[in-house]
Amino acid sequence: MKQYSLFLNGQWAPSTSAGTFSTRNPADLREVVAEYAAGGAEDVHAALEAARTAFPKWAATTVVARGRILSKASQLLESRKAELAELLTREEGKTLAESTGEVQRAVDIFRFFGGLSYTVGGQTIPHDLPGNLLLTKREALGVVCLITPWNFPIAIPAWKLAPALLAGNTVVLKPASQAPALALELARALQEAGLPAGALNVITGEGRAFGNSIAVHPAVKAVSFTGSYAVGHGLYQALAPRMVRTQLEMGGKNPTIVLEDADLDLAVNLVARAGFGLTGQACTATSRVIVEQSVAAAFTEKLVSKARTWKVGSGLTTGVDIGPAVSEAQLQGNLDYVSIAQNEGARLVTGGRRLTDGDLAHGLFMEPTVIDQVTPSMRIAREEVFGPVIAVIAVADFTEALSVANGLDVGLSASLVTRDFKRALEYVDKIEAGVVKVNQISTGLALQAPFGGVKQSSTDTFREQGAGALDFYTRTKTVYLDYSV
Numbered sequence: 001m002k003q004y005s006l007f008l009n010g011q012w013a014p015s016t017s018a019g020t021f022s023t024r025n026p027a028d029l030r031e032v033v034a035e036y037a038a039g040g041a042e043d044v045h046a047a048l049e050a051a052r053t054a055f056p057k058w059a060a061t062t063v064v065a066r067g068r069i070l071s072k073a074s075q076l077l078e079s080r081k082a083e084l085a086e087l088l089t090r091e092e093g094k095t096l097a098e099s100t101g102e103v104q105r106a107v108d109i110f111r112f113f114g115g116l117s118y119t120v121g122g123q124t125i126p127h128d129l130p131g132n133l134l135l136t137k138r139e140a141l142g143v144v145c146l147i148t149p150w151n152f153p154i155a156i157p158a159w160k161l162a163p164a165l166l167a168g169n170t171v172v173l174k175p176a177s178q179a180p181a182l183a184l185e186l187a188r189a190l191q192e193a194g195l196p197a198g199a200l201n202v203i204t205g206e207g208r209a210f211g212n213s214i215a216v217h218p219a220v221k222a223v224s225f226t227g228s229y230a231v232g233h234g235l236y237q238a239l240a241p242r243m244v245r246t247q248l249e250m251g252g253k254n255p256t257i258v259l260e261d262a263d264l265d266l267a268v269n270l271v272a273r274a275g276f277g278l279t280g281q282a283c284t285a286t287s288r289v290i291v292e293q294s295v296a297a298a299f300t301e302k303l304v305s306k307a308r309t310w311k312v313g314s315g316l317t318t319g320v321d322i323g324p325a326v327s328e329a330q331l332q333g334n335l336d337y338v339s340i341a342q343n344e345g346a347r348l349v350t351g352g353r354r355l356t357d358g359d360l361a362h363g364l365f366m367e368p369t370v371i372d373q374v375t376p377s378m379r380i381a382r383e384e385v386f387g388p389v390i391a392v393i394a395v396a397d398f399t400e401a402l403s404v405a406n407g408l409d410v411g412l413s414a415s416l417v418t419r420d421f422k423r424a425l426e427y428v429d430k431i432e433a434g435v436v437k438v439n440q441i442s443t444g445l446a447l448q449a450p451f452g453g454v455k456q457s458s459t460d461t462f463r464e465q466g467a468g469a470l471d472f473y474t475r476t477k478t479v480y481l482d483y484s485v
């Protein structure tokens with residue numbers, strides 16, 4: 001079992017209360033993965049003060065010097081890739097291949113922002129008068145709080161931390177209690193790479209206490225949150241009185257539309273990977289497939305055959321395609337949605353059960369599940385499930401498919417499978433989503449491109465990832481210089 005303390009002002013420290021909590025391997029609940037310090041309000045306060053004290057010096061270093069530290073952290077993470085991927089699988093459950101890909105993503109994010117440091121700057125703008133210079137400067141905001149979910153426990157902390165630190169902010173990071181280890185490993189790598197004390201502080205512990213503390217602390221200049229709508233909405237209200245700059249990226253109910261001209265084998269492959277991959281625990285997972293009626297039966301039959309070939313088990317076992325749900329509550333929620341769908345008149349075509357044979361009895365495993373005869377008003381068609389459960393909705397034509405896809409108050413990722421170029425471009429124009437894919441899986445993002453949702457999936461102001469991620473973490477100062485006098 002690993003043991004982690006809080007990372008506070010460059011030191012590894014117990015919580016003020018000396019309380020602890022632990023995580024268990026969702027593939028085998030008998031295994032305790034790690035024990036953590038349960039940080040409370042006093043610890044959050046100490047972290048914010050450390051970040052506030054460290055800010056002037058860190059902000060005064062050059063952006064290139066800050067970039068060098070990020071590049072060095074990337075190298076350190078890469079040298080530990082296998083160890084970190086295994087830890088991720090043990091704590092969160094995804095397969096080792098998925099964890100390895102996620103750790104590599106963190107390595108690449110730090111490499112990307114390290115290199116980007118050579119390009120970060122402002123703009124020169126033509127002035128109306130001769131002998132005048134008009135330019136902008138990017139400046140850091142101050143203390144920034146980052147709150148992250150359990151489902152990408154290293155990639156999401158990395159894609160917030162790298163631009164926040166590169167911009168010259170100091171950070172207090174709060175990882176999800178289900179899987180905090182990788183965020184603390186990021187802190188370790190950054191410390192070894194030369195990050196000064198106080199520039200990054202990591203507080204593990206209960207989310208509500210953290211949220212309440214940062215809401216009232218005047219040092220907090222910005223908050224970037226990824227997680228559920230319920231928590232994000234509450235946090236937004238709490239930060240509004242002080243008008244703290246806030247970025248929220250939340251849930252989705254991502255559609256993949258399959259048109260009658262689509263290559264059905266391709267469509268099935270994309271949908272299965274986007275729906276069952278990562279155990280369906282991805283904010284961009286496909287959880288509703290909207291299929292033209294004429295091919296719905298053929299598509300569903302092929303999807304069911306595919307689902308039955310996916311192997312469920314511990315993510316550490318070679319050949320396993322789907323790991324466990326992260327927690328009892330998550331698993332129970334997935335199973336409940338199967339019953340809710342059936343009670344509302346949908347048909348369970350395959351899966352739907354917890355798996356308890358042999359060693360699976362010790363973990364939180366569920367069969368990949370396909371439900372059809374789903375109508376757009378059913379809860380299974382409207383609510384985020386966050387498990388390996390795919391709902392199939394048959395529609396008359398492309399127009400109805402688009403209307404069903406856009407009929408919800410969320411819009412994160414959306415995919416379309418077709419050979420029809422005109423429809424594909426019409427889809428790109430009309431779909432209400434932050435990420436649109438054609439003939440690609442709804443999950444999976446390029447780290448160099450902007451990412452974020454629309455509607456209730458996001459505050460829809462600043463985007464994350466890519467070079468544009470720096471916009472949230474910086475403000476612009478406009479400078480007028482008259483050298484004609």
Ligand code: NAP
Binds near residue numbers: 232249
């Ligand atoms: P969550 O329950 O909302 O938790 C997210 C984070 O918020 C955790 O660190 C949690 O800490 C913390 N938290 C809880 N209550 C808080 C409060 N009152 N104030 C401040 N922080 C608080 O979400 P989750 O279950 O970890 O993640 C799953 C959700 O994230 C899904 O809805 C998924 O779609 C969404 N997601 C979105 C994206 C995206 O980019 N759009 C990416 C990944 C996931 P504790 O763990 O200690 O409670």
